[in-house]
Amino acid sequence: MSVPTSIHEPAGQADAVSALEAGTREALLREFGTLYAELDAEIAAANPLCRTSGDCCQFAKYGHRLYATRAEALYFASRRGWPAEAFEKDACPYLRDNRCTARHARPLGCRVFFCDPAWKGRGEELTERYLKRIGILSERLGIDREYRPFLEHLESFRSGQDPAGDLGRSLG
Numbered sequence: 001m002s003v004p005t006s007i008h009e010p011a012g013q014a015d016a017v018s019a020l021e022a023g024t025r026e027a028l029l030r031e032f033g034t035l036y037a038e039l040d041a042e043i044a045a046a047n048p049l050c051r052t053s054g055d056c057c058q059f060a061k062y063g064h065r066l067y068a069t070r071a072e073a074l075y076f077a078s079r080r081g082w083p084a085e086a087f088e089k090d091a092c093p094y095l096r097d098n099r100c101t102a103r104h105a106r107p108l109g110c111r112v113f114f115c116d117p118a119w120k121g122r123g124e125e126l127t128e129r130y131l132k133r134i135g136i137l138s139e140r141l142g143i144d145r146e147y148r149p150f151l152e153h154l155e156s157f158r159s160g161q162d163p164a165g166d167l168g169r170s171l172g
């Protein structure tokens with residue numbers, strides 16, 4: 001897998017989401033903070049097994065793709081930035097030594113996925129329920145739902161194709 005040599009680090013939340021209207025920016029950070037905390041608490045209570053193999057973040061190897069809404073990608077960008085250089089899509093550029101280096105910002109799909117056979121079905125149920133909430137939240141914030149591969153969102157920000165990518169241009 002090709003790993004970018006550098007990854008943008010947010011200079012600060014205000015800079016990272018500067019393209020969004022201030023109220024929207026604050027609501028995005030606040031609402032997703034709450035939503036993810038609730039989700040993480042549900043998952044922690046269920047205690048699924050994770051072998052920390054990092055396999056699930058190596059998309060080509062594992063044979064799946066990570067999808068995310070645009071609002072989730074904006075939240076991620078506001079807290080973690082995005083790769084400074086072009087990157088391959090066969091694995092997540094935030095995977096280092098089999099560990100996620102963006103846990104605080106990672107999207108729903110990362111949080112609900114476990115290869116634990118006993119988890120089967122629960123991940124889907126959580127995805128469906130929380131995606132509904134994210135859809136409602138996105139509508140309230142005036143952010144297009146735009147559910148597509150997560151790395152495409154990051155690439156759009158990096159390349160400037162997504163106008164909201166302006167939100168992180170100040171990151172350098």
Ligand code: SF4
Binds near residue numbers: 094
């Ligand atoms: S953000 Fe973290 S958990 Fe999600 S795919 Fe990337 S490395 Fe894995």
